[in-house]
Amino acid sequence: MSFFTDEQAIFFVDDDAALREANVQTLDLAGLAVEAFPDAQSVLPRIEAGFSGIVVTDIRMPGMDGLELRAAIHAIDPDIPVVLITGHADVAMAVRALHDGAFDFLAKPFASDHLVGVARRALAHRALILDNRRLTAAAAAIDSPLIGESPAMLRLRETIAQLAQADIDVLIEGETGTGKELVAHMLHRQSRRSAASLVAVNCAALPQELAETELFGSDLVDRTTGKPGQAGRIRAAHRGTLFLDEIDTMHPAVQAKLLRVIEEREVQPIGAAAPEPVDLRVIAATKTDLMDAVRSGAFREDLYYRLHVVKLRIPPLRERRPDIPQTFAYFLDEAATKMGLKGFQIDDSVRRHLVEHDWPGNVRELKNFAYSVVLDLPSDPGLSAMPGDASLSERLRRFEATILHDTLTQTQGNIAETMARLGIPRKTLYDKMQRHRIDPKLFRG
Numbered sequence: 001m002s003f004f005t006d007e008q009a010i011f012f013v014d015d016d017a018a019l020r021e022a023n024v025q026t027l028d029l030a031g032l033a034v035e036a037f038p039d040a041q042s043v044l045p046r047i048e049a050g051f052s053g054i055v056v057t058d059i060r061m062p063g064m065d066g067l068e069l070r071a072a073i074h075a076i077d078p079d080i081p082v083v084l085i086t087g088h089a090d091v092a093m094a095v096r097a098l099h100d101g102a103f104d105f106l107a108k109p110f111a112s113d114h115l116v117g118v119a120r121r122a123l124a125h126r127a128l129i130l131d132n133r134r135l136t137a138a139a140a141a142i143d144s145p146l147i148g149e150s151p152a153m154l155r156l157r158e159t160i161a162q163l164a165q166a167d168i169d170v171l172i173e174g175e176t177g178t179g180k181e182l183v184a185h186m187l188h189r190q191s192r193r194s195a196a197s198l199v200a201v202n203c204a205a206l207p208q209e210l211a212e213t214e215l216f217g218s219d220l221v222d223r224t225t226g227k228p229g230q231a232g233r234i235r236a237a238h239r240g241t242l243f244l245d246e247i248d249t250m251h252p253a254v255q256a257k258l259l260r261v262i263e264e265r266e267v268q269p270i271g272a273a274a275p276e277p278v279d280l281r282v283i284a285a286t287k288t289d290l291m292d293a294v295r296s297g298a299f300r301e302d303l304y305y306r307l308h309v310v311k312l313r314i315p316p317l318r319e320r321r322p323d324i325p326q327t328f329a330y331f332l333d334e335a336a337t338k339m340g341l342k343g344f345q346i347d348d349s350v351r352r353h354l355v356e357h358d359w360p361g362n363v364r365e366l367k368n369f370a371y372s373v374v375l376d377l378p379s380d381p382g383l384s385a386m387p388g389d390a391s392l393s394e395r396l397r398r399f400e401a402t403i404l405h406d407t408l409t410q411t412q413g414n415i416a417e418t419m420a421r422l423g424i425p426r427k428t429l430y431d432k433m434q435r436h437r438i439d440p441k442l443f444r445g
């Protein structure tokens with residue numbers, strides 16, 4: 001029934017001892033875990049948010065009645081299924097209770113298999129809800145890779161969490177390496193669209209001739225090959241997120257067609273008789289101020305305002321310098337762990353570089369710097385990405401180590417795939433990893 005939820009109990013509440021016992025026995029015989037309670041007061045303390053089971057309760061009870069119990073349970077967790085048992089004169093009231101959020105009701109007298117059926121359905125429903133919550137929480141945890149505790153970053157994280165839920169189009173603005181793509185993925189994964197795909201399109205890499213088919217798709221059958229048309233990225237993003245990277249470089253002809261997709265939420269593939277609806281969220285990213293492109297006539301003003309519903313600006317590193325040491329330490333540690341190195345010291349030249357450098361390449365540059373510092377160790381603890389006076393063999397050594405490291409990151413430490421990608425035999429790969437003190441295990445999982 002569920003990947004995660006194993007122990008699920010039914011809490012059965014009825015002040016009538018004979019009925020209570022008969023129903024508990026029915027559920028028990030059906031193989032369901034059930035616990036009996038004589039009144040609302042005794043069951044309530046057992047209910048907490050995330051309770052894995054369901055509640056079946058009589059409506060008419062002395063003290064707190066079943067309707068009040070339903071409300072009290074839903075104040076704790078609004079998604080706990082509550083099944084109400086009602087005398088047949090009370091059906092109208094039970095129907096009202098359904099509107100108020102009861103899961104279902106059973107009118108007395110009811111057949112025992114009816115009770116079992118409703119209970120099973122409610123349990124399955126609850127299991128699904130809890131699975132869903134766990135998946136969302138897990139995704140959010142994976143999704144907090146944004147490092148930085150400066151006020152700007154705290155605000156950014158908060159805004160991302162709010163926007164992710166809001167399902168509106170977002171324009172992300174930030175210099176190179178500030179994390180635009182990372183943020184787009186966070187927005188997607190924290191949204192209700194996370195089960196579908198984020199389809200990324202780099203507009204700069206799309207020549208105009210290809211852009212239309214690539215984006216909007218084509219329903220034309222290729223006359224020479226007989227191959228059917230192409231879905232296109234927009235249709236591929238249906239129910240998910242379309243990430244338009246480097247939107248400022250999009251060709252004007254493509255801008256016009258995209259405007260229609262954004263305004264009407266429909267796409268007309270090449271050769272299609274009519275447009276078809278698409279359900280997607282658009283996240284666009286730009287390195288430059290799009291308004292400048294609008295002023296110079298390179299970007300359509302109407303498209304700009306459509307995309308600009310919400311603008312998320314990611315500050316460059318130099319505007320949040322206090323984040324530099326923490327971010328550097330994080331990547332240094334990540335690099336060292338991957339390479340199986342421990343306990344080395346950072347020397348003054350590295351520290352000075354952190355403080356004095358302007359970081360035009362932002363977090364990407366800082367990350368590369370951290371990796372290069374680790375690659376330099378321990379034989380050469382001096383500063384640097386690559387000092388200009390390093391000998392050729394030294395440069396080659398570092399270059400090779402970087403390639404090994406990058407490939408192992410991509411293959412997650414898979415030896416066969418690393419061999420294939422680098423085109424080298426197993427023994428050579430192992431020799432090289434040993435020489436550079438790289439442990440492939442650390443790239444796995």
Ligand SMILES: Nc1ncnc2c1ncn2[C@@H]1O[C@H](COP(=O)(O)OP(=O)(O)OP(=O)(O)O)[C@@H](O)[C@H]1O
Nearest residue numbers: 145146147148175176177178179180181182363364
């Ligand atoms: N705040 C951050 N915390 C941790 N890692 C970050 C942060 N910002 C960026 N990164 C990392 O820096 C690298 C560059 O980020 P990303 O590719 O998202 O940048 P970008 O803004 O899309 O750059 P470009 O405009 O050049 O495409 C990635 O490895 C990303 O994971």
Ligand SMILES: [Mg+2]
Nearest residue numbers: 177180181245
């Ligand atoms: Mg990018």
